[in-house]
Amino acid sequence: MDELPVDQVRTLLAVIDEGTFDAAAAALHVTPSAVSQRVKALEQRTGRVLLMRTKPVQATESGEVLVRFARQLVRLERDARAELGMAEGLGPVRLPIAVNADSLATWFLPALTGVPQDPPVCFELHREDEAHATELLRDGRVMAAVTSQPVPVAGCTVRRLGLVRYLAVASPEFAARHLRDAVERDLRKAPVVVFDRLDLLQDEFVRVLTGDAAARASAVRHYVPTSEGFCDAATAGLGWAMLPMVQAGPLLEAGELVVIAPGRSLEIPLYWQQWKLDSPALSLVAEAVARAAAQALGQDGSF
Numbered sequence: 001m002d003e004l005p006v007d008q009v010r011t012l013l014a015v016i017d018e019g020t021f022d023a024a025a026a027a028l029h030v031t032p033s034a035v036s037q038r039v040k041a042l043e044q045r046t047g048r049v050l051l052m053r054t055k056p057v058q059a060t061e062s063g064e065v066l067v068r069f070a071r072q073l074v075r076l077e078r079d080a081r082a083e084l085g086m087a088e089g090l091g092p093v094r095l096p097i098a099v100n101a102d103s104l105a106t107w108f109l110p111a112l113t114g115v116p117q118d119p120p121v122c123f124e125l126h127r128e129d130e131a132h133a134t135e136l137l138r139d140g141r142v143m144a145a146v147t148s149q150p151v152p153v154a155g156c157t158v159r160r161l162g163l164v165r166y167l168a169v170a171s172p173e174f175a176a177r178h179l180r181d182a183v184e185r186d187l188r189k190a191p192v193v194v195f196d197r198l199d200l201l202q203d204e205f206v207r208v209l210t211g212d213a214a215a216r217a218s219a220v221r222h223y224v225p226t227s228e229g230f231c232d233a234a235t236a237g238l239g240w241a242m243l244p245m246v247q248a249g250p251l252l253e254a255g256e257l258v259v260i261a262p263g264r265s266l267e268i269p270l271y272w273q274q275w276k277l278d279s280p281a282l283s284l285v286a287e288a289v290a291r292a293a294a295q296a297l298g299q300d301g302s303f
Contacts, residue, residue: 019056068140111292162297
């Protein structure tokens, strides 16, 4: 194999981004048959299966390598054309970014408002748990991510943003009903609010609080997969939950929530990882995110 034909590589990327061969054909202004032929030719050229023909289409491990290459190729070509004064007709810059729900609900969106819009930048945000966001970097679905992982993904740089301090909170009524004796024991039985099945914060807090590495929060779990809904569920008394201080603070002051383990918290470090690309747009976003995080985290390095 001497080279990777650009039209075939771009077609593979279009199929992944659009989700189907038909949608990719519409985006590329070619026929579905042409899309299928290009992908098959690329698979024959590499000697590997690149796509799983599911709905939506998914890249195989080999396909992820080429998707990542395609995104970098498109980004570099666009930046080069812009520097050469050939940006007319290119359309807005598209930047896919992974960010955890709590950051998205608090400080991250204001950060994006500080990114210059000349040329226009379109943000494609992927909501992903901070412990798993690097997976989207590896498979080429995003160019940057807010993550709790300090070790950079291959081909990426990493930058520390700060610490998020999480407090265990509940409504006053819930605390009076379920947490009347020893909190260390009661938290193992009391109903708990969990974001999704990747959310391990509540279990981790119980382990830290009890000193028992095998301890977990109650099996009575309410899964609420939005940051705002998660907070509302705790306020409504469905269960206790771990909330970032910036989100819990106003509700604590208003008496709608109480801290159920005073003096105890979890601190989760956040990092910014991005592809090693000399991309002006990506650099501007990185600086805006770093500034917003520094302002939101405060002097003690936590929300």
